[in-house]
Amino acid sequence: MKKVFSRPKSLIDRQTHFCPGCTHGTAHRLVADAIDHFGVQEETIGVSGVGCAVFMYDYFAIDAIEAPHGRAPAVATGIKRVHPKKIVFTYQGDGDLASIGTAETIHTANRGENITIIFINNTVYGMTGGQMAPTTLLGQQTTTTPYGRNFQNDGYPIRMAEMLATLEGVAYSTRVSMHNAKEVLKAKKAVRRAFQMQIEGMGLTFVELLSACHTNWRVKPLEGQKRVEEELIPYFPLGVFKERKGKDFL
Amino acid sequence: MTEKILLKGNIALAKGAIAAGCRYYFGYPITPQNDIPEYLSAELPKIGGTFIQAESEIASINMVLGASASGVRAMTSSSGPGISLMQEGMSYMAGSELPGLVVNVMRVGPGLGGIAPTQGDYFQATRGGGHGDYFNIVLAPASVQEMFDLAIKAFELSDKYRNPAMILCDAILGQMKEPVVLEETKTVIPPLKPWALTGSKGRKPQFLKTLYLSDGEQEAHNLELKEKYDRLREEDVLFETKGLDDSEMFIVAFGTVSRIAKTAIQMAKREGIRVGMIRPITLFPFPTEVIRETAKKTPRVLVVEMNTGQMLQDVKLSIENSVKLRFYGRPGGGIPTPEDMLREIRVMFNEEGF
Numbered sequence: 001m002k003k004v005f006s007r008p009k010s011l012i013d014r015q016t017h018f019c020p021g022c023t024h025g026t027a028h029r030l031v032a033d034a035i036d037h038f039g040v041q042e043e044t045i046g047v048s049g050v051g052c053a054v055f056m057y058d059y060f061a062i063d064a065i066e067a068p069h070g071r072a073p074a075v076a077t078g079i080k081r082v083h084p085k086k087i088v089f090t091y092q093g094d095g096d097l098a099s100i101g102t103a104e105t106i107h108t109a110n111r112g113e114n115i116t117i118i119f120i121n122n123t124v125y126g127m128t129g130g131q132m133a134p135t136t137l138l139g140q141q142t143t144t145t146p147y148g149r150n151f152q153n154d155g156y157p158i159r160m161a162e163m164l165a166t167l168e169g170v171a172y173s174t175r176v177s178m179h180n181a182k183e184v185l186k187a188k189k190a191v192r193r194a195f196q197m198q199i200e201g202m203g204l205t206f207v208e209l210l211s212a213c214h215t216n217w218r219v220k221p222l223e224g225q226k227r228v229e230e231e232l233i234p235y236f237p238l239g240v241f242k243e244r245k246g247k248d249f250l
Numbered sequence: 251m252t253e254k255i256l257l258k259g260n261i262a263l264a265k266g267a268i269a270a271g272c273r274y275y276f277g278y279p280i281t282p283q284n285d286i287p288e289y290l291s292a293e294l295p296k297i298g299g300t301f302i303q304a305e306s307e308i309a310s311i312n313m314v315l316g317a318s319a320s321g322v323r324a325m326t327s328s329s330g331p332g333i334s335l336m337q338e339g340m341s342y343m344a345g346s347e348l349p350g351l352v353v354n355v356m357r358v359g360p361g362l363g364g365i366a367p368t369q370g371d372y373f374q375a376t377r378g379g380g381h382g383d384y385f386n387i388v389l390a391p392a393s394v395q396e397m398f399d400l401a402i403k404a405f406e407l408s409d410k411y412r413n414p415a416m417i418l419c420d421a422i423l424g425q426m427k428e429p430v431v432l433e434e435t436k437t438v439i440p441p442l443k444p445w446a447l448t449g450s451k452g453r454k455p456q457f458l459k460t461l462y463l464s465d466g467e468q469e470a471h472n473l474e475l476k477e478k479y480d481r482l483r484e485e486d487v488l489f490e491t492k493g494l495d496d497s498e499m500f501i502v503a504f505g506t507v508s509r510i511a512k513t514a515i516q517m518a519k520r521e522g523i524r525v526g527m528i529r530p531i532t533l534f535p536f537p538t539e540v541i542r543e544t545a546k547k548t549p550r551v552l553v554v555e556m557n558t559g560q561m562l563q564d565v566k567l568s569i570e571n572s573v574k575l576r577f578y579g580r581p582g583g584g585i586p587t588p589e590d591m592l593r594e595i596r597v598m599f600n601e602e603g604f
């Protein structure tokens with residue numbers, strides 16, 4: 001089997017608290033890879049949302065802060081305005097970014113803050129035990145949609161990458177997946193691209209990573225990856241929804 | 251520069267923040283404090299600062315949190331409804347031990363209320379206000395001069411204790427104009443903050459957090475915070491006293507009310523009643539000690555507030571049960587007049603016959 005990557009240097013060598021096989025771990029590696037690739041470990045400040053990935057500072061060998069639930073983009077705004085030359089990124093789940101923090105997400109994007117947002121869409125609230133997320137698919141059972149998500153009661157799953165692509169402040173908006181090695185490689189490129197564009201001062205970069213939360217989906221890890229491919233991708237298509245080619249700001 | 255200039259309270263406060271070296275302001279409009287963001291939106295860009303009109307007060311306070319975590323002096327200002335939205339962020343700032351200034355030019359409530367002057371947010375300000383076991387440093391100016399001076403003081407205390415500070419004032423102080431002496435403003439260089447997030451160049455990575463899950467960790471953190479609050483109570487209580495030495499009773503009042511009380515005290519003096527005053531300047535830490543000691547000598551206290559009795563609770567906690575205590579309050583935009591206070595003084599005088 002092809003080794004996709006070894007442990008990046010900006011990841012601390014320690015066991016994570018993630019459920020075995022959780023793609024949060026993969027996403028951490030992708031971010032750390034980009035940090036290493038651009039040699040910016042000592043220039044980077046990370047902001048974690050509240051969710052399964054709240055412990056960013058335990059895993060990344062970088063300066064980091066924990067934001068209140070949903071507020072990571074506002075916290076990152078404050079940091080980036082003080083340190084415009086540093087690399088600032090947020091790492092947020094779907095509950096964090098697309099529910100409680102929707103206003104902060106949209107307005108940070110709309111201001112074109114020169115930061116990178118890493119968005120983990122696993123269609124549930126992982127940390128709190130698998131409740132409905134704004135991205136939960138129609139019909140999907142969660143602990144608060146025991147009969148399946150029903151649009152008449154719960155509305156529809158939000159496509160964040162597409163929505164943010166409509167904003168002038170956004171330089172790059174893409175959706176990638178991590179359900180197999182090939183997709184992970186593509187995701188790696190996307191995360192690198194986002195960091196590169198931040199380094200070039202192009203505006204807000206947004207990478208949505210389709211992720212599996214097999215624990216709360218109540219399936220085996222491999223079935224989780226299969227669900228991403230067969231159920232998530234048809235509703236959340238992969239692709240680049242916006243990519244600024246130069247600093248062609250209005 | 252010792253020349254006096256005529257300034258509106260809100261502007262004096264904004265100038266005080268700049269004098270303190272604050273170059274980062276994040277806020278969302280609300281009356282009666284709009285002069286502060288309006289003024290800073292014009293001034294900060296001229297001096298290399300940053301002004302952002304945030305999408306909400308939730309975003310404002312979190313931008314302050316982020317800027318503060320990055321090592322600079324940062325602030326926001328608002329009123330009632332907006333301050334309520336900031337409580338989450340302030341709790342996180344207290345938890346991750348981040349300084350920062352929040353100005354509350356109070357308006358009446360609950361709810362949308364109105365823009366009339368009040369002191370109705372005393373509890374919210376002095377009890378922490380958000381979730382968890384913490385306090386804000388709270389300063390209450392009583393003049394336009396103090397709007398300037400205490401803005402600087404608030405940043406100093408906030409940095410000293412790595413804890414959010416609040417200026418609590420009412421619309422009268424925000425809107426009125428008075429002559430002010432501005433200190434030499436160019437020299438304040440905010441302190442270096444080795445704990446700040448700057449990228450880990452040349453040192454180990456560091457982080458700021460509020461989540462403590464392992465056994466006893468959170469309790470230890472809370473006890474550390476408590477030590478800080480105890481130190482504040484010991485080292486940084488601010489108050490003003492007036493005519494306590496030969497008084498027969500004394501008033502406790504803060505902010506605008508203390509100004510009105512001074513007139514009432516003079517009127518009482520003409521009637522032969524000697525009334526002193528203690529004006530808390532720090533509402534947290536509260537000047538418990540001086541009130542306790544004064545009440546031992548002069549066991550008659552009149553508390554006057556523009557609310558239904560909030561600081562009253564702190565005065566009660568400061569004195570013995572045997573002390574004669576009277577409260578006069580006007581909530582919802584009512585302003586106590588000197589005549590109102592004189593009437594209350596007379597009632598105490600006649601009841602006690604001192």
Ligand SMILES: Cc1ncc(C[n+]2csc(CCOP(=O)(O)OP(=O)(O)O)c2C)c(N)n1
Nearest residue numbers: 050051052069093094095096124125126127
């Ligand atoms: C104000 C507030 N409300 C609720 C919570 C509880 N809470 C913690 S994480 C979370 C949702 C996490 O879901 P998501 O953002 O999708 O992250 P995941 O764990 O799935 O990666 C919730 C509701 C909180 N911490 N703060």
Ligand code: SF4
Nearest residue numbers: 018019022052126213
């Ligand atoms: S609960 Fe889900 S998202 Fe959280 S660590 Fe486990 S698998 Fe990952």
Ligand SMILES: [Mg+2]
Nearest residue numbers: 093094124126
């Ligand atoms: Mg989630």
